[in-house]
Amino acid sequence: MNRRDFMTKAGIGGLALGSGLAASSAAQARAQFKWKMVTTWPKNFPGLGTGAEYLAKLIGEMSGGRISVKVYGAKELVPAFEVFDAVSRGTAEMGHGAAYYWKGKVPAAQFFAAMPFGMTAQEFNGWIYHGGGQALWDEVYAPFGVVGMPSGNTGVQMGGWFNREITSLADMKGLKMRIPGLGGEVLKRLGGTPVNLPGGELYTALTSGTIDATEFVGPYNDLAFGLYKAAKYYYYPGFHEPGTCLEAIVNKTALQTLPKDLQAIVKNACKVANQDMLAEFTARNPSALKQLTEQHGVQLRAYPADVTKALREVSVEVVADVAKEDALSKKVYDAYSAFLNASRAYTDISELAYLKARDE
Secondary structure: OHHHHHHHHHHHHHHHHHHHHHHHHHHHHHOOEEEEEEEOOOOOOOOOHHHHHHHHHHHHHHOOOOEEEEEEOOOOOOOHHHHHHHHHHOOOOEEEEOHHHHOOOOHHHHHHOOOOOOOOHHHHHHHHHHOOHHHHHHHHHHHHOEEEEEEEEOOOOOOEEEOOOOOOHHHHOOOEEEOOHHHHHHHHHOOOEEEOOOHHHHHHHHHHOOOOEEOOOOHHHHHHHOHHHOOOEEEEOOOOOOOOEEEEEEEHHHHHHOOHHHHHHHHHHHHHHHHHHHHHHHHHHHHHHHHHHHHOOOEEEEOOHHHHHHHHHHHHHHHHHHOOOOHHHHHHHHHHHHHHHHHHHHHHHOHHHHHHHHHO
16 A cells, blocks of 8 residues: 555656646747847848848747847947857847957857958858858857858958049058958058958948048948949959858847747748848849949949959968967868868859859
8 A cells, every 4th residue: 555655656757847847848839039139230231230130030930939139230229249248148048240250269169250452252151051051150259259251242352432443452552441350460460451340331431531441341231332423443253252151149048048949930931031141242242333333423343353362362472371379260170171272163063153154
């Protein structure tokens, strides 16, 4: 009888424990999470700002409203270049920006935005999703308690807006140009002065003479900013940003607090937003360029051959120098370079060969 009583009580206890766990699981499934997303872009700025809004909308819809994300433009909650710190501290659960903005904190971060004469958008996505790049990105951001993920790509950008014509390499000397990341270091080594400014300040800086030139993204974004009113010479190609990844930065604790299904939703929403932004820029850049040249009198120019040659040669040196910053930068540089070299061999006989054949 004692044994029978024990088993009965144990069964009741097990049922109670099971019921408690089920109730706890059900409560977690019903939990609502209110997140803030801070961005480096002006609120609802075409392509970039709207890309952040689209990501927030996706997360809300895919989660059935269990996660709501409120988006803040640059300066609404924190300044543009304090987004990384805000997410790291937990002031906001998410951020949206570009990894090269954080090079002062962690030099290796630059590899997860854009490298001069580096990977295209397709190649970069291949490296991140299937070539070990995401694991390295996680390692780079781990000390800061954040996770970085691709959440948009501009594709190949333009070289920038200039208030005077560039006819030779000599014209780069003394040039004050807004150009962030490693592209800025390339300009510096060619005798120019790189300036780092948020997108919202470019038009004023260019019209006031604070800078002589600026790059931003490409026709779609640049038209929206009205940069054609401040400079008429529009140069290509964007050697410094051949496939710029925009990142979602997520506070690691906030992400791990979510149930597993919501964690998967956040990660996959970033993937959808990543693909969508590249598609949007691909669709909108051609008509925006036509509008700039035909309606606003913008003069489209290719960099002179000697300028392109010098940019390429110095870019190789600049990127290699990042590897000397620390052991982690060297590790990421080696992995990035190995993937780029392997992918270039195929890209040359596929994408590049096809484009040349199509345009002949």
